[in-house]
Amino acid sequence: MTVVLDGGVQLAAGLGAAAACWQATRSRPGPGDVWRRLILGGLAAWSAGQAVALGYDLADPGGDHVPSAADVGRLALPVCALLALLAIVGRAHRQPGGSPRRERVVLVLDTLLVSGSLLALTWSALLRPHLAEAGPAVAYPVLGVFLVVMVLLLLLTRPTPPPLRRNLALLGAGFLALAGADLVRVRELAAGGPGPAGTALAVAAVALLAVAVRLPEGADGPPARTHAAALLLPYVPVAATGAFIAVRAFAGRPLTAFEAYLGWLGLGLVVARQWLTIVDHSTLLARLAEGRLRFMHQAHHDPLTGLANRTLFKDRLAHAVERHRRQRLPVAVLFVDLDDFKQVNDQLGHAAGDRLLREVGDRLLGCVRRDDLVARLGGDEFAILIEGQAADVEPVGQRILAALREPFAIESRVVTVGASVGLVIPDDGDGDGLSADALMRRADTAMYAGKRRGKGALVRYAGGGRTDLDLPLLLARALADTPASSGFEVHYQPVVRLTDGATVAVEALARWRDPVAGVIDPDVFVIVAERTGMVAAIDDFVLDRACADAPLLAERHGTPVDLHVNVSAGRLGEPELERAVAAALRRHALDPHRLVLEITETRRIHDLTAAAAAATRLRALGVRLALDDFGSGFNALAQLHALPVDIVKLDASLTAVEREPDRAGALVRSVVAICAELRVAVVAEGIEREDQAGALARLGLDLGQGYLFGAPRPVDRGPAPIAPVPAPSPAAAPATEPA
Template sequence: MTPAQPDRALPPSVSPWWRQSGLWRVFLALAIFMATLYLSYRDIGQANAISSLRMGHHTHTLFKTYEEVERLMRTLRRYTLQDPVRGATLDDVQLHYELLVSRLGVFHEGEANLGLLEFDDVRTAVEGLAVTLDAIEPMLAELKPDPYDLGYPTIQALLRPYRVQFFELGKQFLMSAEVRNEQIIRHYNSRTDWHLAAPAASGLLLLLLFFAQLRQSMRLAESLAAESRKLSHMAAHDPLTGLPNRALMKDRLIQAIHHMHRAGGRFGVLFIDLDRFKAVNDSLGHGAGDELLKIVAERLSACVREGDTVARISGDEFVLIIEDIGDDDGILSDVANRVAAQLRIPFLLAGQELLVTGSIGISRYPDDGQEAELLLMNADAAMYSSKANGRDSVCAYQVEMNSRCVSRLELSRDLQHALERDQLELHYQPCVALQTGEIFGVEALLRWRHPVRGLLAPDDFIALAEESGLMTPIGDWVIRQACSQAAAWHQQGMPQLKMAVNLSAVQLQQPGLAGRVAEALEASGHPAALLELELTETQLMHDIDTAIAATQALRELGVCIAIDDFGTGCCSLSCLQRLPVSTLKLDRSFVQDAPNNPGAAAIARSVIGLGKSLELAVLAEGIETPEQLAFLRAHQCDAGQGYLFSRPLPAAHIPDLIQTHKAA
């Protein structure tokens, strides 16, 4: 089985946003469409100006006027002669008179009708008919329904010339329209107006753009799917070695338990801890330690079968899950001996040969446990028994190896009294502005000075504190002590420093956190804006709604919120937007690999760029070499901390450190 290789970082796109989005195609299509639409509209206007539409309108108006004159004359005749079948009343006569007057009013309305009056014959006829209608209006009122009434022939005689005149004018305009139509047809048949095909051309162009945009969307979907797979791989694998991490290892361990339970089989768990690995880090630096871990991962993967699991679960601890061993425990012994033999081969690092061995513990399912945690705990106990036997050995779990559990219980018991016996203390590591080199703050790091075991780091007892319910009082003490110490430094004449304090998941879930922080700030006099509370991505995502409510309450006090170990968890961008975060702390694993590992460098650049985009400060953790510092400065990282500047120090040493740093 070969170890999974870390994913290579994809090169960042250099195309401008408008080209990536495809908007330039839409703008081009709209420009072409508007241009062709303008040209088409212009030609339609020209054609309308000279076409028979207007001529036809003129003809219609003239013939309608003729018809109104004719209707008035017929109505007069029916009224005067008193036709028994189609008789008419004086009201009918008056109605048709008013319709004719209204028809004459049309000649003075609209551009087309006003243009009709530009013809002399039409204007003369209209004006004459208007005068005639004014003349016959009083005559209509006196007209009797008698064929011998002298008013009837007089009115008929006055209207008859205009009936004939309007009929003849209509005929003339009708003939002119037909001639004009032929001229227009000959005019347009002699031209080639490609732009009149604007709708079809634009439609075709938009169809092509649709397919181009569809292709781009498909490529984007493929890119997002690949990025999702990459992020899923990163969430389940160790970024340094590419091996499964603790979460994926536990998932596979649970799957193996279920499978073997159904099949009635057995499998084994090997817990491996490198001997004297800390000496490598202390003597050659963490860079050499990381290279050693990569080589160890390759050697372990070469010792197992396809289908077995090799995982890195912490700094120098590895777990192997050996599937389906049947009833032969010799398979586990053979694998463990191969692993031990591989680790005994000298490692060539930094031009030096190093001898780094491993202590190996073995547990078996179902003999030594039927639950994942129990199998791991028993393999861990066997590994510590191997270390107790002089290291570089293999030890299978035995029931009597529970002394480590007893030791854990003793440590938990001692922790119950650590706070009241004043055994807890804080060490402080400076935070430096990378562009100016100024120390602007410190991070408070908890230590337990055990009366027997000496100075213990948080990894040795924080889990016990959370399990035993002591995390809330210990966490509150840390906040009070850190704020009081910052205020004390300021009273000594030091500049006010930002104080960073780690919060645990238990503290975040406890109600009243904001109130207790406010009390600590008020009691110490330390400004809320200079207190920064740090939470890891895992803590935030455990219960995102509670985390948002708690952090917003803290932010309302003026306290700053930072996400610690950013890049190692699964905090989504949508959650990041909802959280009132002011600082992202780039995890040390990316900082250490950034100068030489393109993948780590890409992640570091992405986190820094993300912080800039969201207007968040970015602080890099674990800076240990000038090369790492140069990389971070080159990419405009805001701040950093690490052994390159200083180890965590007791409070009494911080004033001298700042004074020395200023002098340098």
């Protein structure tokens, strides 16, 4: 009767636990809860086994029913529990780079090592006297111990997901209670009488498993850190077993067959585990080597185009310069900058711009030898390092220009960009101070000189071979001291009224004669100054000198004249410019109305709103503003619309009316009409012939500037002679003079 009562209690507990698990899995479906459904299946099978066992006990009380069909159901629970634990292992290794299959194999091997070692240690001393008569039923507690060991290994030596650690601990407690129940049951079978301890443990086991399934997952977070000592845990019982066997052998006590089998099994498991460890280490070393190569490639190559990046290029260039210095091996650098690339980004988007950059990189690679290095330095700037040849480098640059002039098919659109190329080739006269940075600056200077002269050209650096002729370095030295003492001067070119040739203003222009390099072209040193952030020093020098020369200029011309001073567009909006202007006016007591600041259009004004606010503040001082080189730079009409300017200076490319009289005339008349509506005066630049001056006057222009009226000269040389200018036809109304 007691057996039937115990069986009924266990059956009821199993059914209740299965029902609780079923309810939990229904409310929490998903692939992450596979382990819960496996535990549910195991509990259902275990309950079915208990039902069959109860039926046997009712039909044949006191009969021996081991093994029986009931054992199949009871055995299903540890099997399902094992699969559930392996599912949890797979969940922990779902991240990229994880290997669930490998981790499951290693976990099973470690569990077998620990369980087998524990069994070998306890068999002779503890278990064999009590379980000798149990027969196959001894497998149940062994399976329970196996599950407990696996849970401990998961908690102590594996990066288990933190949300599942509480569930795992409850599962481990349930497996421990189940192993205890099975062990008590085996001892009861061996003793021939039942007892309540096994029933209590079995009820506790299924209850703990049900709580583990129903317990919600905890807070997410990083996996718990695994200490190095924990990794040695599987080998502790192995070492203890080895010591135990050694002591028995030394004492002359032979091993039983079962102990010998366990020993050989343990040895095989250790060998297999070490083999997996060696494989893991080899794989890890291979991945580290591969990752290092990938990292080195990423660190030295542009991710967009796959070309070398600035770091690799400068490193290779430094080695090439060293070989040139030691062995006189030829070396050349080509600096390539795309023309009007921003328009592609603005019109087609950055994705189209990225595709264009990739295709540009491919074309550059097609223009050079396999051993030449092509790099993307950033943005739309590229550089090419050519070693071992110097005579044939210019044709390479021409091939690049021709290749980039060909249209690109981007986003179902035909795009043409072109490029400007700067070339530098150091010669045998270079000193020991030649450096990679110096060559890069020279190539950059040559490229921007070509861009300023009209784009789409190859310009070779002609500043000399010696390092002390490096223009950025020379310019920095000159501006660090007093510019006037380093060869800087200010020359003045007249702005005249086309109707009578009278000078109404002069434009102040910087000129530089370096004591070492000689005369440096303004187009070159201005670009270098803009690129290196030194243009403000030149602007401020010219501004101060022009304001100081105002009385002398008035004396030379017999009347006060307006002063036009160039200011880099990038400075408009900077407080330093406004302070410099106010200080110069105050220092030289110049009438602010006589000062005209010319904003060059060759540099983009990035923030027109801030620039407009700064222009308004400058005009509040009494200073007037002019847009220089109008029509040749960036967003001419946008700047005319946004900035409160007083004067527009038409670029020479628009005033060459003799090339296409009808087309050029239409453009000039349009600009004059727009400016008349805005009450803005117009000055024609680049006038070199009398017929050109007459044609512009007939188109409605009243003011002009160019070599026809005088080249830029220092103030102490006096005004240049004014060539006679034909009067415009009576039908042409003169433009308004600057107010």
